[in-house]
Amino acid sequence: MLFPDYIFETSWEVCNKVGGIYTVLSTRAKTLQDRIKDHVIFLGPDCWPDSPSPYFKEDEKLFTAWQQKAASEGLPVKVGRWDVPGEPIAMLVDFQAFFSRKDELYGKLWEYYHVDSLHAYGDYDESALFAYATALVVESFYKFYLSENDKVVFHANEWQTGFAALVLQHRQPQIASIFTTHATCIGRSIAGNDKPLYEYLWAYNGDQMASELNMESKHSIEKQTAHHVDCFTTVSDITATECKELLDKPVDVVLPNGFENDFVPKGATFTKKRKAARKRLLDVANALTGDDIQDDALIVSTSGRYEFRNKGIDVFIESMNRLRFDENLKKQVVAFIEVPGWVAGPRQDLVERLDSGRHFDTPLENPVLTHRLHNMDSDKVLNMSRALGMANARADRVKLIFVPCYLTGDDGILNMSYYDLVLGNDLCVYPSYYEPWGYTPLEAVAFKVPCITTDLAGFGLWANTEKGAYSEIEDGVKVLHRTDYNFSEVADGIKETIIRYAGFPKAEVDRCRSNAGKLSHKALWSEFIKYYERAYDIALEKAAERNS
Structure with missing residues (x-):
């Protein structure tokens, strides 16, 4: 099985403790660090422009030459380590400068992938521009340090970072892409609006429900990312069924969420x-x-x-x-x-x-x-x-x-x-x-x-x-x-x-x-990492086919 030389993984919850995805990524980090030390790099939003992040330790000596290059390219990014077991390299991406280009970027996403951003509201703009900036940061790092001889995987989590996977695939198609939806936008919304989800799941049309529930834009980026990445994944069999019915795309691999028990006292x-x-x-x-x-x-x-x-x-x-x-x-x-x-x-x-x-x-x-x-x-x-x-x-x-x-x-x-x-x-x-x-x-x-x-x-x-x-x-x-x-x-x-x-x-x-x-x-990452190995293999194989 193919295994990446470098893994770039992004989520709105990297170094940003707001939900369960933080636990997924932060506990899995040590297992990946043990396998490819400092060749796994996590990218999250810079939510602390005026104060230090409580989950991140900046290190200006890491990739110093590239940091200067990135700054010259208009990519403000903080480089350091995520303060979790394994202390993986992390980058906090500042995306504020890209708000002025929002309409242009949304136009290109529609042109290339038919992503509908017309109905965007709430946290959509922040997520999209963070993801776009993240794609440019990974591209800049790749051009500075890596080449086509390196097996590289980019892993996006949730709809918030789907833009990054699509932008990178368009600009750097040699980078293999994985997208994990931890819960579909429409499934969560159907359930949260007191509608019966499971008995009628087979009859729901995801696009129609997105229109009914005012979720068109989030659903659109999630669906198009699922259809275009090299490997589409989710976290359980029950959500895999949901993806097939509501996103019209079966998942390639189910990636159950493990954990490390080093926080359990003895x-x-x-x-x-x-x-x-x-x-x-x-x-x-x-x-x-x-x-x-x-x-x-x-x-x-x-x-x-x-x-x-x-x-x-x-x-x-x-x-x-x-x-x-x-x-x-x-x-x-x-x-x-x-x-x-x-x-x-x-x-x-x-x-x-x-x-x-x-x-x-x-x-x-x-x-x-x-x-x-x-x-x-x-x-x-x-x-x-x-x-x-x-x-x-x-x-x-x-x-x-x-x-x-x-x-x-x-x-x-x-x-x-x-x-x-x-x-x-x-x-x-x-x-x-x-x-x-x-x-x-x-x-x-x-x-x-x-x-x-x-x-x-x-x-x-x-x-x-x-x-x-x-x-x-x-x-x-x-x-x-x-x-x-x-x-x-x-x-x-x-x-x-x-x-x-x-x-x-x-x-x-x-x-x-x-x-x-x-x-x-039985749910330690040492038991569950094999599912990720399968996903990496599928993504790298697909990327190799695309680039051949």
Whole structure:
């Protein structure tokens, strides 16, 4: 199989932590560095013109001669290293200067590839111009250091960087191209607009739906990139089906998302951190609700982007509501929703209680919420919990707590990072309706926290494949069957699984936790990199055919 001498990989999330693609690329970096050290180069947007990036360490000594050449060509770029394991070379591309040429560039994209930019709005322009600037940076580097004798792959992630793959293919056709869609624009939009995606997937026309949902331009660049690159990929079998139906293009390879487990503490450190996380979570619960929560209470959480239906936040709340009325529940449950909303800041009354170190027996006002929100009256989590009467009354054995902020360690309430908090959970629940892969359940099982997910998530399908049947909580992951219409059955499935788990003896809990950890080891990049090797081979073969 052909393997590249150089890999250039770009995403809006390189050195820019905004979503799951950051995790995909940053954890895979070390595996590629070990294979072709410093011949893998990541390119991301320069979002920090006036201050240093927290994820990037600039090094002006790297490629000094070329940096001067690039500057003379009007390509301002910062060169350094991504501050992640493996410390790969990274470049932050400034694209502001290209806004004046936007119409000219869009005209050429239409002329060469029929990319429709007429209906662009929102983040389309920024993405397109970043991608165009990225293509010029790679071209400049290629001309300065490399030649046709080098096997070079350019890997674009998501529609935001599709422009770069097309521009490079037009200008430097000897560079092999890969495009990965982590979720189709139209599939996510159909699901997010409360339309049934799966039962009618075969009947949807992607172009028609793009027009209906005002997504023509994003859909157009995604579709044309998929059709023109040397190797088109996605992250799971369920999204591969979506690509075939909505983009009219089968994928060449499925690239499942792996991870590195070097962030998982071991031995006594793991035990110490788990204990600290549980204490902090229970302290917050007591300070908010004023209830006496026992040390053996079951801590449950869901997390991710604030996509109320797609991520299954709605069914999570419904299941917790049903759980509080079920007499078979033998333990207290504290359920956390950890998704970033329109946060205004930490609640000062809660801060004062936590700082006092005391134990409380009276609730605060609105004891469901840890932070103030700008949109208190329209927030979906608060509205649904209010509609169900979930107010964390003292008699409720299930407490629901909304943490509407990024858990980076400085939120003002929990003040612990997500990875330090997640290991304090007993169960994590991710009942997604639309989830091409699903890093959150993979991260949970890496910390030996069993989780509940669905077979509409790529990770859930993968867990079933590993078992050869539907995975159960005893295996470390409970995979629930989910369709367009079985919301109620999923809510009951979550409720029943939590009740069963709460009744397990310690030995059975330990087995579940051990099996969760074992399953996560099967998703290490050392196991999944073979799929990328196949994609590189296909792209290089296709590029060789094109240039012959």
